[in-house]
Amino acid sequence: MTRxxxxxxxxxxxxxxxxxxxxxxxxxxxxxxxxxxxxFTLTDQNGQTVTERxxxxxxxxxxxxxxxxxxxxxxxxxxxxxxxxxxxxxDPALAAKIxxxxxxxxxxxxxxxxxxxxVSAFHPRMVGLTGTDDQIAKIKTEYAVYSSKGDASPxxxxxxxxxxxxxxxxxxxxxxxxxPQEQGPDAVVTEIKRWAR
Numbered sequence: 001m002t003r004x005x006x007x008x009x010x011x012x013x014x015x016x017x018x019x020x021x022x023x024x025x026x027x028x029x030x031x032x033x034x035x036x037x038x039x040f041t042l043t044d045q046n047g048q049t050v051t052e053r054x055x056x057x058x059x060x061x062x063x064x065x066x067x068x069x070x071x072x073x074x075x076x077x078x079x080x081x082x083x084x085x086x087x088x089x090x091d092p093a094l095a096a097k098i099x100x101x102x103x104x105x106x107x108x109x110x111x112x113x114x115x116x117x118x119v120s121a122f123h124p125r126m127v128g129l130t131g132t133d134d135q136i137a138k139i140k141t142e143y144a145v146y147s148s149k150g151d152a153s154p155x156x157x158x159x160x161x162x163x164x165x166x167x168x169x170x171x172x173x174x175x176x177x178x179x180p181q182e183q184g185p186d187a188v189v190t191e192i193k194r195w196a197r
Contacts, residue, residue, distance in 0.1 A: 063102050077118075105162050145165070146162060176195040
């Protein structure tokens with residue numbers, strides 16, 4: 001029996017056995033190589049034209065939803081905003097490299113002014129993006145996002161059915177992982193720290 005094995009065998013019960021073996025190489029990001037993301041031209045909450053190049057060199061959290069969403073979108077965006085705030089406290093250098101982005105799937109109602117009020121409620125650095133129907137259709141295709149307008153109510157309002165995912169993209173705009181925003185801000189922070197440097 002080698003000395004190393006004896007030391008491992010005598011380790012405290014709470015100590016992970018993996019600490020006594022050669023460390024495994026870090027896992028690859030789960031979305032590495034996926035065909036998610038791409039070029040876009042949209043309008044931000046300040047009425048300025050924004051392309052993917054505006055985010056070059058930054059990690060970005062890409063979330064798709066709409067501001068009139070009665071439940072899921074506000075809850076998810078709140079978790080994302082809170083996660084970035086937690087990172088700003090625990091790891092300011094990493095937080096500074098991350099841009100939370102909210103892309104509407106309802107451009108008819110989500111004007112820049114509406115987006116500005118919405119995103120500013122969750123994080124001061126959150127970017128809200130809207131555009132023409134064609135521009136939104138293009139970015140939805142690039143990011144494999146589904147949405148469909150529901151039937152109008154008697155008052156003229158409507159819901160939008162849409163997929164629910166938040167992508168963590170690397171500084172080159174390549175996908176790294178899906179963020180578990182439905183599990184709350186701590187889970188989002190953990191996943192960001194796993195893949196962002």
